[in-house]
Amino acid sequence: MQQPLLSMEGISKSFNGIKVLDSVNFSLHKGEVHALMGGNGAGKSTLMKILTGVYTADEGEIFIEGKKVSINNTEDAKRNYISMIFQEFSLVPTLTVAQNIFLTREPKNSIGFLNEKLCNEKTKELLKELEVDVEPTDVIANLGVGYWQMTEIAKALSQNTKILIMDEPTSSLTKKETEVLFDIIHKLKEKGISIIYISHRMDEIFQICDRITVLRDGKKITTENCDEISMETVIQHIVGADLDKAFEWKERVYSTEGTPVLEVKNLASGTKVKNISFRLYPGEILGVAGLMGSGRSEMVRAIFGIDPIDGGEIFVKGKKCTIKDPVDAINVGIALIPEDRRMQGLILQHSVKENIILPILSKIKRGIFLDNRKANDIAETFVKTLNIKTDDIFKTVRLLSGGNQQKIVLAKWLANNPDILVLDEPTIGVDIGAKTEIMDIIRKLADSGKAVLVISSELQELLAVSDRIIVVHGGEVVKELKRKEIHSEEVLQHAIQGH
Ligand SMILES: Nc1ncnc2c1ncn2[C@@H]1O[C@H](COP(=O)(O)OP(=O)(O)OP(=O)(O)O)[C@@H](O)[C@H]1O
Ligand SMILES: [Mg+2]
Incomplete structure (x- = not known):
């Protein structure tokens, strides 16, 4: 040779x-x-x-x-x-x-x-x-x-x-x-x-x-x-093991009878979001499909109060709310895990634990002091469930591998226990094993009554977790499909391309 x-x-x-x-x-x-x-x-x-x-x-x-x-x-x-x-x-x-x-x-x-x-x-x-x-x-x-x-x-x-x-x-x-x-x-x-x-x-x-x-x-x-x-x-x-069920879809049961936990009506924001309407129910996983530039990410930025809303209404649990900035969104129970997590989500020189508990500091205080035992427990639990590879919870995040840093941002938002979880490309940079783990976590969260909105460019992934999928094109919802009705990746691909 x-x-x-x-x-x-x-x-x-x-x-x-x-x-x-x-x-x-x-x-x-x-x-x-x-x-x-x-x-x-x-x-x-x-x-x-x-x-x-x-x-x-x-x-x-x-x-x-x-x-x-x-x-x-x-x-x-x-x-x-x-x-x-x-x-x-x-x-x-x-x-x-x-x-x-x-x-x-x-x-x-x-x-x-x-x-x-x-x-x-x-x-x-x-x-x-x-x-x-x-x-x-x-x-x-x-x-x-x-x-x-x-x-x-x-x-x-x-x-x-x-x-x-x-x-x-x-x-x-x-x-x-x-x-x-x-x-x-x-x-x-x-x-x-x-x-x-x-x-x-x-x-x-x-x-x-x-x-x-x-x-x-x-x-x-x-x-x-x-x-x-x-x-x-x-x-x-x-x-290091068989993983034949990596992208398997499991039908889930939830009700669309009651009040949606989130309802968006005719939302407009900037040049990319023109007229978006959808409903999201407790226990539901709603997938958002669309090409890059279709306005998907801009839509969630508006809902989360990052970009100003120019028109339309947002209702949370049936109550109309005004979302002017992310603090408003967090207060009504929305969490957004953004696409560029490495830039937005972490304090690199702090430890795994400090990063995970940062958004919930006020919840784990005993008097004026931090309940360290509880903080450690929470951090340990997430390291375990998300399979974060680190020597211990005190390791500086900067020294972790790229994919493990991503998982910490996810942990950080999950720890806050939001009612409505918005995930923009949740598995970018994470390995195939962790991808299935993250999808399982999304399902478990929904099973426990949370509502999840997932944006993903990986169709396999979207088809594996969603109960329903909306297709966004040119800043509008052009199609809504029940997962049950989607028989192959091609069907979704066609819907996205507008055929
Ligand atoms: N400077 C460092 N000090 C301590 N540990 C480190 C350092 N650099 C890397 N590590 C550790 O070495 C291991 C391998 O990390 P590496 O970044 O090579 O992984 P990777 O295969 O690139 O993963 P990913 O797909 O997540 O990017 C990890 O456990 C990481 O925490
Ligand atoms: Mg790497």
Whole structure:
């Protein structure tokens, strides 16, 4: 067999005496797209941070084209033509695309000044190569997240990258942006660039990857060719058990006879929400489907008082209410778990426990003091039910893996015990095992009488939990379907596309 471009051998790493990588082997061929998969906290990001010199391995060796290299810092990684696009982007929003690409190494003119013109010209070439319709002089902050990603990729190309690592690149992209990204990945492949691709989305992996490596609890479980392994087997390796009921729908019983717990009538807000009406009953899970930009997220932002309401009415338990800001919404019993949780939901330098109990501090006081025992109990319970991977409840949230941070935001809102729970893309970034756990939790909450509104772009997920689904298009509810009447994913797909 041909010698791999990259080979990592026997990589181990511990943090505070806890082994998060245990003798891991990983290899990458020229022009290959290699998926790195595993549950939240399995060690994917850590392995890649070792490859890029962010962390140093305790044991193990790295070879490039058969030659042993030592990568102790990000400069070493660059010298070996390795680049990584992190889960959190590293661009400066106030600078232009070109300035970001050439940041810290701008082409200088003869007397040492930054040569803006040259930067722009070179950037134009790169963008043309990627066929991205962005101008070098566009300011990053004014561009959608999809373009941030393209800028990161262009930046990597400008550094003559041979190995490009993408850590959950599509979690904040629209479907269309994702397709553009996949086209670019194909082009990079053709140029002989190798890609390590981290994602929790099974369908993507089988669409674009050549090989797949699964990590579980810091150990390598397997490496296989994508066309020689089934999705079921991959899931089994990731979870470490059979999970054949991952997306199974269970019919639930609840009543639509009484007063709806939430009723929205002719809601209008901004340019995206034009005329939204629906009812949500106690014990019901109402799914919201629609394309990106259909006004789904804006609709819940208005209901939760983040964006101003321009028209229409909101009734909670039959009583008309005025929601001017999120405090009003929380007071009438609504909780919103927003889409960009990492930005909005957490205090990263605080502990798991502090983050979970933050919204309920006033409820767990004994006199003027915090009832620490109760606080610990609540935090422990959520860590257990959501299967949050952390050494203990006192660990700083910043040190948790991406998916486990997401679960903490969820815990935080659940702890507050709201009557109406609004979840915007509840399973972005969480692994397949946790996805099913979260869906189970949603069902349990509804069984206990809570009303749940779920927005999701993953149809499988929406079909698994919803009792009823409304389809939003152009800021209006265009269709309402009982889950029982939806016999396949295609039916819903057609409804969403307006056929
Ligand atoms: N600097 C650190 N200090 C202590 N523990 C850490 C540190 N970085 C990572 N860990 C721990 O190492 C384990 C692996 O984390 P890692 O971020 O590699 O997971 P991951 O596979 O990328 O997960 P996800 O899919 O959730 O992003 C986790 O348990 C995490 O808490
Ligand atoms: Mg990660």
